[in-house]
Every structure is written in C-alpha cells, then in structure tokens.
Amino acid sequence: MFERFTQQARQIVEGAQGQARQLHSGRVGTEHLLLSLVAQAGSASADVLAAHGLTHDSVAESVRAYVGAGDLDADALTTLGIDLDAVRDRVEATFGPGALDGGPAGRNTGMIGHIPFTPRAKKVLELSLREAVALKSRTIADGHIALGLLREGEGLAMKVLADRGVDLEAVRRELRTALQA
Amino acid sequence: MADTGQVATAASSKDPAVGLTAVRSLRVLVERLEALQVQNARDQGWTWEQIAQLLGVTRQAVHKKYASGRGPLRRKD
Numbered sequence: 001m002f003e004r005f006t007q008q009a010r011q012i013v014e015g016a017q018g019q020a021r022q023l024h025s026g027r028v029g030t031e032h033l034l035l036s037l038v039a040q041a042g043s044a045s046a047d048v049l050a051a052h053g054l055t056h057d058s059v060a061e062s063v064r065a066y067v068g069a070g071d072l073d074a075d076a077l078t079t080l081g082i083d084l085d086a087v088r089d090r091v092e093a094t095f096g097p098g099a100l101d102g103g104p105a106g107r108n109t110g111m112i113g114h115i116p117f118t119p120r121a122k123k124v125l126e127l128s129l130r131e132a133v134a135l136k137s138r139t140i141a142d143g144h145i146a147l148g149l150l151r152e153g154e155g156l157a158m159k160v161l162a163d164r165g166v167d168l169e170a171v172r173r174e175l176r177t178a179l180q181a
Numbered sequence: 182m183a184d185t186g187q188v189a190t191a192a193s194s195k196d197p198a199v200g201l202t203a204v205r206s207l208r209v210l211v212e213r214l215e216a217l218q219v220q221n222a223r224d225q226g227w228t229w230e231q232i233a234q235l236l237g238v239t240r241q242a243v244h245k246k247y248a249s250g251r252g253p254l255r256r257k258d
Contacts, residue, residue: 071205071206071209072210073205076203076206077203077206079200079203080203082207082210084210091217100217
C-alpha cells in the first residue's frame with residue numbers, strides 16, 4: 001500500500017511520527033496525523049484545513065487540552081524537585097530515544113526511533129487507500145489521508161474538529177475538489 | 182527547571198490536586214524505569230530471582246509482572 005503514497009503523503013506519515021515524538025507520545029494516533037497534515041504548509045489539504053481555522057497552532061492547542069500532560073506530568077514532578085527532562089535525557093542516553101515514553105527500548109527491536117501507530121491511525125491510512133480508489137486515483141495523496149481521517153470518524157483528531165466546530169461536510173467536499181484539481 | 186523558591190512553594194502546597202498529580206506522575210515514572218531496568222537485566226542474563234532481590238519483591242511478583250506477553254514494554258492502551 002505504501003508504494004502508492006505520493007511523496008507528500010509519505011511526508012505526512014513520517015511527520016506524524018515526528019509530531020508524536022515531540023509530544024512524548026509512545027504511539028502515533030489520529031491527532032498526530034492531523035497535526036502533520038496541517039503542518040505541511042502549502043499542501044492542498046493543509047490549505048483546505050487552514051481555511052477552516054485548522055492551523056498547527058490551533059490544532060496543537062486542542063490536542064493539548066485533551067491529552068494534557070498525560071500520565072507523566074513534568075510540571076507536577078517539578079513540585080517534587082524532579083526535572084523530568086533531565087531524567088528523560090539520562091534514560092535515553094542509556095536505553096535509546098523514546099525509551100521513557102514507551103517507545104521501543106531500541107537495542108532489541110532494531111527499530112530505533114520508530115513509534116508504532118495506534119489501530120485507529122492505521123485504519124485511517126487504510127481508509128485513505130479506499131478514498132483514493134473511490135476517487136479513481138492511482139496514488140494516495142495527502143488529501144486522501146485527510147479524507148481517511150474524516151471517514152474513520154472517531155479518535156482524537158475528530159474530537160478536535162468537532163470541538164472547533166468544523167463543518168465536516170464542507171471540508172470533505174473541498175478536499176475532494178482540491179484532489180481533482 | 183523552575184527556580185527553587187517556586188518549587189518550595191509548590192511542594193508545600195496544600196492543594197490535593199497538585200500533590201496527587203505529582204504522586205501519580207512519580208508512580209508512572211517509577212513503573213517505566215522499572216520496566217526498562219528489568220528488561221535490561223534480563224537482556225544481560227539476570228535471573229528473575231536476582232532481579233526480585235534487588236527490587237525488594239518476591240520472584241513470583243516480578244515474574245508475574247514482566248515475564249508474560251511480549252515483554253515488559255507492552256502497553257495496556
């Protein structure tokens with residue numbers, strides 16, 4: 001399936017890994033796909049999403065509101081005199097990147113730096129293929145991933161869209177138009 | 182890291198939300214460090230008995246917690 005992804009679509013998938021890493025998440029979820037989509041300035045889907053108020057800053061803010069600091073709250077630990085960043089640095093120096101955040105411990109897996117996708121995020125990528133087929137496209141572009149995200153319909157990304165009052169039908173329509181342009 | 186005065190203020194806070202959140206984060210941190218260390222010890226050929234002794238728990242406890250499934254780093258989510 002991945003061989004059908006356009007260069008830009010691949011960048012979205014790789015970018016989602018980067019977004020997850022930045023947020024110290026052990027998994028790549030739908031919210032990281034969405035963040036990656038809006039971060040690709042100049043791409044067709046980013047333009048459509050931006051027109052509906054979905055910029056990287058606005059989406060990141062909404063995601064943070066849901067995820068919060070997660071199970072590992074750096075600010076809370078600071079109240080105990082523990083510097084989470086310092087702990088993370090030392091643990092990663094010994095066990096590899098992402099070790100403290102549930103990522104692969106590195107040495108055994110041989111997949112250093114790879115963060116696994118949640119089942120829902122995988123489903124989004126599968127659905128992007130289906131969207132491409134439905135639109136009679138031989139390749140899967142970033143817009144198809146965005147449509148896959150909407151088709152999947154659940155997950156944190158959709159909660160963010162719902163919270164921001166995004167007109168999903170309009171986004172869907174505009175994404176399709178942009179893909180056929 | 183915040184300056185010492187700030188930390189001291191927060192640490193002496195009577196707000197349960199602050200204290201409980203800190204405790205929860207600390208517990209998560211301990212769990213993750215334990216999983217990494219246990220995995221590392223196993224990789225280096227340590228027995229469950231040796232690991233349990235240093236962790237101050239029974240061999241059964243550490244074995245039950247880490248020996249099943251696909252390794253200690255499996256996540257529940």
